[in-house]
Amino acid sequence: MASKFTLLILFILFFLLSDFFIPSDQSPTNSKQTEFFAVLKKSLSGDALSDWNLTKKPVCNFSGVACDDRGLVVGLDLSGRSLSGHFPPDVCKYIPALRVLRLGGSNNFLDEFPHGVTNCSVLEELNLSFLYLQGTLPDFSAMKSLRILDLSYNAFRGNFPISVTNLTNLEILNFNENGNFNLWKLPENISGLTKLKTMVLTTCMVYGPIPRSIGNMTSLVDLELSGNFLVGRIPAQLGLLKNVRQLELYYNQLFGEIPGELGNMTALVDVDMSVNQLKGTIPETICRLPNLKVLQLYNNSLSGEIPAAIEESTTLTMLSLYDNFLTGQVPRNLGRLSPMLVLDLSENNLSGPLPTDICRGGRLLYFLILDNSFSGELPQSYGECQSLLRFRVSNNRLEGSIPKGLLGLPHVSILDLANNNFSGPIGDSIANARNLSELFIQSNKISGVLPSGISRATKLVKIDLSKNLISGPIPSEIGNLKRLNLLLLQGNKLSSSIPDSLSLIKSLNVLDLSNNLLTGNIPESLCELLPNSINFSNNMLAGPIPLSLIKGGLVESFSGNPNLCVSTEVKSSHKAISNFPLCSKPYNRKKLNSIWAISISLMIFIVGAVLFLKRRFGKEKKVIEHDETFSPNSSYEMKSFHRISFDQREIMEAMVEKNIIGHGASGTVYKIELKTNEVVAVKRLWSKKLEKNYSPSDYDDQLILHKTLKTEVEILGCIRHKNIVKLFCYFSSLDCNLLVYEYMPNGNLWDALHKGWVSLDWPTRHQIALGIAQGLAYLHHDLPRPIIHRDIKSTNILLDVNYQPKVADFGIAKVLQCLGAQDSATTTVVAGTYGYLAPEYAYTSKATTKCDVYSFGVVLMELITGRNTVEDEFGDNKNIIHWVSKKVDTREGAIEVLDKRVPGSFKDEMVWVLRVAIRCTYKNPVLRPTMKEVVRLLIDADPCKPFNSSSKSSQKINDNINDNITMNKDTGHDSDVEGPLSSQPVH
Missing domain, CATH: 1.20.5 (Single alpha-helices involved in coiled-coils or other helix-helix interfaces)
Structure with a gap:
């Protein structure tokens, strides 16, 4: 009997332990694993899975797969693999031992959160970042093993999952950039996450006070709560967090004084409490922190002096205190002991001399002290600061000559010395400024001639040398500045004639040569430019005013030139030129x-x-009378994106002068009628055939053109939207690049608004606004990766036969990359157009979707007011946003800015949309709406439906405007209103 019982026991044990004797690749669990990966391989597409071959190797050998000693899959990492398709929802039903699941970054196989993941009871890491997922989030309470939860850069909506506070093993919690949640508060029991090292809740709709209990979370190393709606005082209990290295509270509504107890956080490296309502002095205890590298307190109401202790720091690299009420002098030795990268003290009441050793470490990138009362001369050492990218000292009391070398620094992109008392000439060193994009020296006492060497600074986009004592001619070489967008030389003593070479600057948008001593004729060649703003008034010009400039509505720009005249036929057809005499026959x-x-x-x-x-x-040179690149027989690479009924030869043969309809910054545009009676627009990108002795700059230009072509083709070729211009195909060779688009018979929006060819009623203007918004919303929200256009302006909005708008010209657009997004959108030269650029982009060259929202807001203001973005009435260095913001404090003022040419009674709707435009152009990018929200707001204002100004959405936008109407009041920071760290700090 005992032996039978023993055998029975042995049999049961054998049965229970039989799994251990089955080969791992044949166990039920591994069979399920194989089944899962077969489904996964079939569901997903992408080259990254090419090595996944179930018939040749086990799943544990697949890339991105990790297994334990028993062959059980414990890790699956598909992040950053550019995969698309559908990810199976019940992953842990097949892989129960899964501990790490990473799906984020550069993938497109999920629409909403995979709710089945919450069944992964042993999962320790879940990373779904940069997937732009929507929908609501589940209860996470069952995932007790989670140590890392990263759901950053998504678009979840509904309630924030407070259940994460139950996950007591969490070490990293990251919900960065999830701005669609309902408003929610940080609960007191958040302090129960005692193992938490990283808590990033940036831009995810947190409101209310910061709970004092956070001071108990002593394991924290990284605490980021910026971009929310936090209110109240900063709790002194934060000083208990001795391990925190990064503290970010910027873009909230915190008030009161900065607690001195923060000086107890001795591990702090990075502190950012900018854009709040903080007051009082800067605690000296913070300035003495031994590891402090970054201190940012800009856009608050801080007062008093900058603590002298800051100059003793040996670690400080960034000090940004702009837009406060600080007084006194800057500590004289600031930068002597520390390797400074950024110094921004703008918009304060600081005075006295500038620190001489700020660039001693040889790494300084940003030096920004505009809008203060600094006096004395610029230290000569500034002219030797080779690392500088931006140097802005405008609106101070500085004097003396500009240090030798400063204007020719090799990397500097912005030099702003405006509104001081500088004297002396502009040195020849300007020829060495090969990266200079913006040069502002207006309203000083600069004398001498404008050096021809300025033409060698070929990346210049903006030049303002107005209101100085500059004399002599405008150098003819200025036509080499092909990227120039703004040229202001008014109020000097310039003599001689206007150079014909200005007509070579196809991108010129604003040109002011008024109040000088210019003589001679107005070059007929300037008619090719027709910039948005032109002014030749109050000179000594003579001869006829070119007809096309008159047609462009620019007559007032020629007043104060007694010797200018017009022909008989022109005068009879244009009443606006009655003040000008007829050109005499003898003349x-x-x-x-x-x-x-x-x-x-x-x-x-x-x-x-x-x-x-x-x-x-002994021989004649052959004169080439045509452009060899136009030969129909040349060899071209061709790629089409739609079905086409034409070929290369038909396009080439029609590219003749009579078919030219315009010139842009990147090329010439032709209107071509095909044999099929279809009409297309062809853009020929500017190119230059490289000769044997070409210069390095020629080669750089050629590379830029090829990059421009590639960018526009790659973006437009894959876009399908009714409000995005359609790209049919492109032809490309070494010397000639052609893009073939659909033709828009009603031209661009700028011409429609400002040349007076048509009268656009409000329903049509609203239709145009809504169409643009829908096109941009598609680019920002409906593609696998958002596309930033970066040059939204009325000339880039084309109109079809029914005045439906289409966004065009993607030559400088930027596709945001999932990984490394902070760097991918950064450029060294500011692109875009004066008057439309978001302030933070002009400051940092960091493009975001909110930059496009800002530019759209400017276009919206053009549609509503009928005004140009830049007009003399707005004031020096002021634009339409400044003008509108000064008017809309009252309803009467808002009515006053409406375009008087708009027929019908739509004033309420127009004022309401004007307020949408104001929201879009807030200086603080966080407060701007998304383009999806803009679309909803514009649909609510449909003029074809009954308008209810007391509706919930109307009331919401009115409250927003009333609370923030001063956001756009000009503070003198010009294009730098938000500082170098506007939407995200630079670290």
Whole structure:
């Protein structure tokens, strides 16, 4: 009997332990694993899974898969693999031992949170970052083993999952950039997460006070609560967090004084409490922190002096205190002991001399002290600061000459010395400024001539040298500045004629040469430019005003030139030019005789030169009378994105001068009617055939053009939206690049608004606004990766036959990359157009979707007011946003800015949409709406439906405006209103 019982026991034990004798690849669990990966491979697509072959190797050998000693899958990492398709929801039903699941970054296989993941009871790490997931989140309470939960960069909505406070093993909690949650408060029991080292709740709709209990979370190393709606005082209990290295509370509504107890956080490296309502002095205890590298307190109401202890720091790299009420002098030795990268003290009441050793460490990138009362001369050491990227000292009391070398620093992109008392000439060193994008020296006492070497700073986009004592001619070489967007030289003593070479600057948008001593004719070639703003008034110009400039509505720009005149036929058809005399016949004969004399002299010179060369070299040089790159027989790479009914030859043969309809910053545009009666627009990108002795800058330009083509083709080729211009195909060779688009018969929005060819009623303007918004919302929210256009302006909005808008010109657009997104959107040169640029982009060159929202808001203001973005009425260095914000404090003021040409009674709707435009142009990018929200707001204001100004959405936007109406009041920081760390700090 005992032996039978023993055998029975042995049998049961064998049965229970039989799994251990089954080979691992044949166990039921491993069979389920194989089944899961077969389903996963079938569900997903992407080259990254090419090594997943179930017939040749076990799943444990697949890339991205980790197994334990028993062959059980414990880790699955598919992050950053550019995969698409569908991810199976019940992953832990098949892989019960899974401890690590990483799906985030550069993938597109999820729409909502995979709720089945909450059944993964042993899961320790879940990373779904950068997937832009929507929908609501589940209860996480069952996932007791979780140590890392990273759901950053998504778009979850509904209630925030407070259940995460039950996950007592959490070490990292990251919900960064989830701005669609309902408002929620940090609970007191958050302190129960005693193992938490990283808590990132940035931009995820947290409101209310910071609980004092956070002081008990002593394991914290990284605490980030920025971009929310936190109120109240900063709790002194934060000083108990001795291990915190990074403390970020910026972009909230915190008030009161900064607790001195924060000086007890001796591990602190990075402190950012900017854009709040903090007052009082800067605690000296913080300035004495032994490891402090970054201190940012900008845009608060702090007062008093900068603590002298800050100059003793040996670690400080960034000090940003702009837009406060600080007084006194800057500590004289600031930067002597520490390797400074950024110093921004702008918009305070600081005075006295500037620190001489701020660049002693040789790493300084940003030096920004504008809008203070600094005096004395610029230290000569500033001219040797080779690392500088931005140097802004405008609106102070500085004097003396500009240090030798400062204007020619090799990396500097912005030099702003405006509104001081600088004297002396602009040095020849400007020729070395190969990366200079913006040069502002207006309203000083600069004298001498404008050096021709400025033409070698070929990356210049903006030049403002107005209101100085500059004399002599405008150098003809200025036409080499092909990227120039703004040129302001008014109020000097410039003499001689206007150079024809200005017509070569196809991107020129604002040109002001008024109040000088310029003579001669207005070059006819300038008619090719027709910038948004032009001013030649109060000079000594003579001769006829070019007809196309008159048609462009720019007549007032020629006043104060007694010798300018107009022809009889022009005067009879344009009433606005009644103040100008008729051009006399003697003048015309004199002009004709001059032309004949010049022509004959030129012919004699050419004939003599040809004979000389023939004798000298024994052969004639062939004169090429056409552009070889236009040959229909040339070899081109061609790629189409839609079905087309034309070929390369038909396009090439039609690219003749009579079909040219415009010139842009990147090329010439042709209107071509095909044999099928279809009409297309062809953009030929500017190019330059490289000669044997080409210069490095020629080669750089060629690379830029190819990059521009590639960018526009890659973006537009994959886009399908009714409000995005359609790209049919492209032709590309070494010397000629062509893009073939659908043709828009009603031109661009700027012409429609400002040239007076048509009268757009409000329903049409609203239709245009809504269409643009829908196109941008598609780019920002409906693609696997958001696309930032970066140059939204009225000239880049094309209108079809029914005035439906289409966003065009993606030559400088940027596709945000999932990984390394903070760097991917950064450029060294500011792109975009003056008057439309978001302040933070002009400051940091960091493009975000909120930059496009800002530019759209400017276009919206154009639609509502009918005004240009830049007009003399707005004031020096002021734009339409400043003008509107000064008017809309009252309803009467808001009515006043509406375009008087708009027929019908839509004032309430227009004012309401104007308030949408104001929200879009807030200086603080966090407060701007998304383009999806803008679309909803514009739909609510449909003029074809009954308008209810007391509706919930109307009331919401009115409350928003009333609370923030001063956000756009100009504070003098010009394009730098938000500072270098506007939407995210630079670390």
